[in-house]
Amino acid sequence: MLSIGTGHAFAATTTYTVKPGDSLYKIAGKYHVTVAQLKSWNHLRSNMIRVKQKLKIQTKTPAKKVSSSSSSYRTITVKATAYTAGSGGGITATGFNLKRHPSAKVIAVDPKVIRLGSKVYVPGYGMAVASDTGGAIKGKKIDVFISSKKKALQWGRKTVTIKVYK
Known part of the structure; x- marks a missing residue:
């Protein structure tokens, strides 16, 4: 099942240090965020990252699930x-x-x-x-x-x- 943002709210920022073999896709998967979010949070214009580069990642905390009866x-x-x-x-x-x-x-x-x-x-x-x-x-x-x-x-x-x- 797709878990991109569903049932979560962004609460805190953590720092991740890029390791050999990492890609934005792998890091996004590890933290259950999207590549677009990683690029936005880190002001990246391309998918290129460097070993030892520090990336900001917004961590998630459980929040109320969106229901179809919600007025938001x-x-x-x-x-x-x-x-x-x-x-x-x-x-x-x-x-x-x-x-x-x-x-x-x-x-x-x-x-x-x-x-x-x-x-x-x-x-x-x-x-x-x-x-x-x-x-x-x-x-x-x-x-x-x-x-x-x-x-x-x-x-x-x-x-x-x-x-x-x-």
Whole structure:
């Protein structure tokens, strides 16, 4: 199951020293954060890191889970399509590996409309994390990740009103 930010609030900052063989993806996985978050917290413009480099990592503390009855969300009506891991190489814009996690609930978004890392409820799909972008995903469009090509084609193209949680 996808655990990018779900049910947690960022509370404190810790420092991690990069070791030989480390990558942003490995470090993000170790701390259950996204590559995009690591880059943002450390003002990195690329995925390049150096051995002995100090990285700031915001640690998480348990928080109340977001429920669909929560009033802390905004609604957006979007055009929704589906994609598979094969159509983009399997690694999302935030560094999440969809091929390793075929049951993950992930959507691709336009980050100008929906912030990466946001929790989003999509009718007919469920709770998901905005973890990917796409060349055709501009404005009020989303792409839901479905591991099966057959099921992705069955999803088709639909207009849905989603809830984006704060």
